[in-house]
Amino acid sequence: MSVSKPYIMLSDPLPVEGTSVWMRCGLENGTEPINYAWEQENRSGLVTMLAGVNSSLINITCVNRNHTGWYRCLARNEVNQQYSERIWLDVIYGPDVPQVDVTSSSVTEGGFSVLEKRNVSLVCQASSNPASQYVWFYNNSHVYSGPQLTIIKILRMHTGSYACVAKNTYLNTSSTKTTALTVYYPPDGAPSCTLSPVNNYTDLALFCSWVGGFPPATVKWSPYLNGKNREGATNITQIQAGPDTANNSVFICHGSHVALNAPQSCSTRTWLPYGEPQCFANSSRDNEYLMMSCSWEGGFPLALLWWASSSGDMQGTPEKNSNTLILHPSSNYSGKAFVCHAKHPLAKESMQCVVRLEAPVLMTQRSVVSVFEGNDVQLTCILNQSYPAVTEITWRNNMQQKVEDKPSKYAVKQAAGWSNLTVRETDGMADSGHYWCSAANAVGKAEIPITLLVISEFITN
Structure with missing residues (x-):
């Protein structure tokens, strides 16, 4: 006869860690011999077969948290095999002794140290099932309930003893971790240093400041200026002769405070502008x-x-x-x-x-240009000097009109320093005369005439 679907009987679905618990794989029908196997799936989803177990009964004499998980049994004979439904074994335990971590802190003997006005969080963790409930005490006074105690901009007055109590409400058990928190208050950040010209731009004033903290910070410059080893509380100013200072010199201000393990520093460098003005x-x-x-x-x-x-x-x-x-x-x-x-x-x-500064000076290669009637002719104007540069060389025709107004008759081509005026299809009566080339900048203007002679091809004797 084939085996029926097995079922699991559990002596205690919520055993306390350290107690005993048993599980039995029950079966309604099945021809002997019947073999049994057990399968466990832990919290992370890892499925394993329980080694050395070939029985319908599992007896755990001292259960622990690692036994938590899903269980099912397998029954098989020569005819068939069947799995039972899964059953959850939830081991109750804890809380363990809490672990306390403090953000933005340094570890000191017996506790932690933090800097004043920092945001500080004290985080308490204790393994427990069900999960722990947390209560915080400051100098034996209840201040907060929850795993993370956050103090915004902690002050020196918050120095003291902090105790985290973890509670397992199911078992009505608890454990406590106490830590000492010491608030240090050196100056914020690092020293501030700079240099500026003094004495009519002949010397350098080096200033270093590191304000705040108790006791006051001490600051000093290196290399020691003018061969003097000077040190000051909170701030110090020293004068360095400018011409005696090498280009690309670096000066470092060192700041020290009893609240810091290592000195803080700032630096400033002086160098000449590149090239020349x-x-x-x-x-x-x-x-x-x-x-x-x-x-x-x-x-x-x-x-x-x-x-x-x-x-x-x-x-x-x-x-x-x-x-x-x-x-x-x-x-x-x-x-x-x-x-x-x-x-x-x-x-x-x-x-x-x-x-x-120079006003424009214009010149031309030919002040008188002749052309046969009907042909195109080109007049050239050259800019000899000008500073600042002129933006444009302009032309006026023999009627004192701007050539730009008649693009079909005139064409202008120019570049830096010269300009060419082309008169198209010259006419003896209309185009002969003086043409004017002009240029101007902010300090003056110049103008020169170029005479155009249009010659008729038909000359009578």
Whole structure:
């Protein structure tokens, strides 16, 4: 006779760890001999066959948490085999002694240390089934219920003893872990250091500050400036002679505090701007403004730049890194020079660059051009000098009209420094005369005539 579907009888579905429990695989029908096998599936889903068990009865004399899981039995004879339904064995245990972890902390003898005004979480974990309930005590006073006690911006007054009590409400058991929490309060972050020009851009002032903490932090510069080993509480300023300082010098401020295992530091570096000052002039499109720009980019601290006339009179105001002087157009500036002065503490002497302004000067290869009537002819205008550069060379015809107004009659082609005017299909009566080439910038303008002679091919004797 075939075996019927087996079933499991369990002496206690919720045994307490350390007690005994038995499981029996029951069977209504089946011809002997009948063999039995047992299968366990743990919490993680791993299925294993219980080794050495070939009986309808399993007796666990000292059950533990590792026995928790699903069980089913297999009954088989020579005719067939059948599995039972699964049954859950839930072992009750705990709580174990809690483990306490503290975020943003350092481990100290007997506890943890944290920095003031940090957000700190004390996390308590204790193995238990059912899961533990947690209660926190601070200096023997109840302060919170739950596994994680969070203190926002912890203060020095929160130093003390913290106890986590884990409770198993099913067994009415508990365990406790007590830890000491010490709040340190060094200055926040790291020292702050910088350098700035002093004494009319001839020297460097190095300033280091690390405010806060108790006791006050101490700060000092290295290398020791001017051969002196100076140290100050909270902040310190030292003057370094600019010309005596090598380019790309690095200065480090070291800050120390009894609350820190290692000193904190900041650094600052001084270096000359690259190359030399660069200056140039340009004007707005309609020559409404004359702009002179000077720059000496890079470096630390930034260089100081100012404009002066060729006679030495300062123009505008000093600026760092770059300086743009804006003037109204005037022909009085033609032939004049403007000087940009640049000063940096690491340079022994100030540097300069010069802008010389020039009104446009025009010329032509041929001031008189002749052509046979009916042919095209080209007039050429050359820009000999101009600073700032002109944006456009313009033409007017023999009737003082802009050639752009008659694109079918005239064509203009130009590039930097020259312009060509083509007169198409010349007419002796209409096209002969003076043509005018003009150019202007913010400091002046120029104009030259070119005479066009249109010759008729039919000449009577």
